[in-house]
Amino acid sequence: MQTIRFGIIGCGLMGREFASAAARWLHLTESRARPEIVGVCDTNEALMGWFSTHLPNLKQTTTDFRELLANPDIDAIYCAVPHSLHADFYPQIVAAGKHLLGEKPFGMDAGQNATITKAIADHPGVLVRCSSEMPYFPGAQRVIEFVRSGAVGDILEVESAFLHSSDLNPDKKINWKRIASVNGDYGCMGDLGMHVCHVPLRLGWKPSSVHASLVNRVTDRPDDKGNMVPCDTWDNATITGSVEMPGGTFPLVLKTWRIAPGESNTWSLRVLGMKGSALFTTKSPRQWQYMHYEAGGAQAWQVEDLGYQSLFPAITGGIFEFGFADAIQQMWAAFIDELAGGDARGFPCATPAEAADHHAILNAALASGRTGQVQDVEYSQ
The missing domain is CATH 3.30.360.10 (Dihydrodipicolinate Reductase; domain 2)
Structure with missing residues (x-):
């Protein structure tokens, strides 16, 4: 099975939920690929301790998200940061060639969303999706x-x-x-x-x-x-x-x-x-x-x-x-599944x-x- 290596930016509640979902990927019986979390980032170093304890394949912890983006061993990013940071972080993530699942709302307002939308259009080879699980x-x-x-x-x-x-x-x-x-x-x-x-x-x-x-x-x-x-x-x-x-x-x-x-x-x-x-x-x-x-x-x-x-x-x-x-x-x-061609x-x-x-x-x-x-x-x- 194909492995897709992820970095997480934002180690709060939803970052932990993704890590939990990835850890029990064997729960799914028909999957084209599996996620592996190899790097995490948060400005609060204390939040990264939980990931270091529970993720045996974690190789990188950093307080600077740009270090995750520079890591060639990371294929995709999950980004869960306050809305005011979306218009700064999301364009940099796609410009680095990393696939992105970002938390909503994709920008603090319509203007910031337009900035993100343009960055995505400028990098058509990167898959970008917005979190919405319900x-x-x-x-x-x-x-x-x-x-x-x-x-x-x-x-x-x-x-x-x-x-x-x-x-x-x-x-x-x-x-x-x-x-x-x-x-x-x-x-x-x-x-x-x-x-x-x-x-x-x-x-x-x-x-x-x-x-x-x-x-x-x-x-x-x-x-x-x-x-x-x-x-x-x-x-x-x-x-x-x-x-x-x-x-x-x-x-x-x-x-x-x-x-x-x-x-x-x-x-x-x-x-x-x-x-x-x-x-x-x-x-x-x-x-x-x-x-x-x-x-x-x-x-x-x-x-x-x-x-x-x-x-x-x-x-x-x-x-x-x-x-x-x-x-x-x-x-x-x-x-x-989309990342794996489905x-x-x-x-x-x-x-x-x-x-x-x-x-x-x-x-x-x-x-x-x-x-x-x-x-x-x-x-x-």
């Missing part, structure tokens, strides 16, 4: 298949949501995602927007205009020293887009909420149509719901238990439950073009939230 849940894939089959008919409404509850606590310490100078003016939309835009964009649902309701409910939070400091990012965003399709225009509702009472890390996708409807939520990770409708017939939701039916086959029995760590590994399997089994990771389109949506939503007016979405392509 659509790899089996139930999400069933909804996608349901739509692609034509079972929905003319669409009435689509809702895609990512809901957190942790920021409901006003005493929660501030971090970089709550500081506009590092996170960006998008606020919650920047960090969660790709999660809710990935499937709609993949299915061709690009809103021509949007109206957004933006909420900044907690304006101050304690820092590490207990001082109250400004929390100047949007907590919640509800975006309603207008999507024009041959069957008629329908609303696309995108929710990125950090204050959602009772929710933990809930991703959901609901598609309502004249012939059929479908729903998946990570609150019920082993199920999806669907409805087939005929004129004058019953309107009855059906619920199907899916168990472990992953896009890339695994050793886990089908009767067992699929989880977040599995979705992470499936996303990585899609990226590595088609990601028909569902590649989010593309740079989709990342650019989601920036166009968020940029219009930011303007709408500030003015209260409907805003046209200006796509770059």
Whole structure:
């Protein structure tokens, strides 16, 4: 089996998730290639200790990401750094000839995203994808298949949501995602927007205009020293887009909420149509719901238990439950399959073009939230 050697830039939560997924690659039964992590980088040297302890093939640790890029033994990079660094790091990664799976949102704003997009276009031999793991849940894939089959008919409404509850606590310490100078003016939309835009964009649902309701409910939070400091990012965003399709225009509702009472890390996708409807939520990770409708017939939701039916086959029995760590590994399997010459089994990771389109949506939503007016979405392509 082909081995693809990776470097990780950013040794926080998601860097560890990738390392865990790579360490249990034998979990997958049909893979063209396997990842091997040979180098890691973080400005906080203490974070690299976990990787040194758990990765026997790790050969390089550094606080300077350019040293990873200069390493000829590294084929690809996973980059998970604050949004303000994307426009600096990502172009340098692709210019060094390293394939890249980068964390969303691919730039702190639309201008920075344009810089990244140009750098990618200047290096067509490098594969670049954006992190977005939730659509790899089996139930999400069933909804996608349901739509692609034509079972929905003319669409009435689509809702895609990512809901957190942790920021409901006003005493929660501030971090970089709550500081506009590092996170960006998008606020919650920047960090969660790709999660809710990935499937709609993949299915061709690009809103021509949007109206957004933006909420900044907690304006101050304690820092590490207990001082109250400004929390100047949007907590919640509800975006309603207008999507024009041959069957008629329908609303696309995108929710990125950090204050959602009772929710933990809930991703959901609901598609309502004249012939059929479908729903998946990570609150019920082993199920999806669907409805087939005929004129004058019953309107009855059906619920199907899916168990472990992953896009890339695994050793886990089908009767067992699929989880977040599995979705992470499936996303990585899609990226590595493409690197090895495959088609990601028909569902590649989010593309740079989709990342650019989601920036166009968020940029219009930011303007709408500030003015209260409907805003046209200006796509770059």
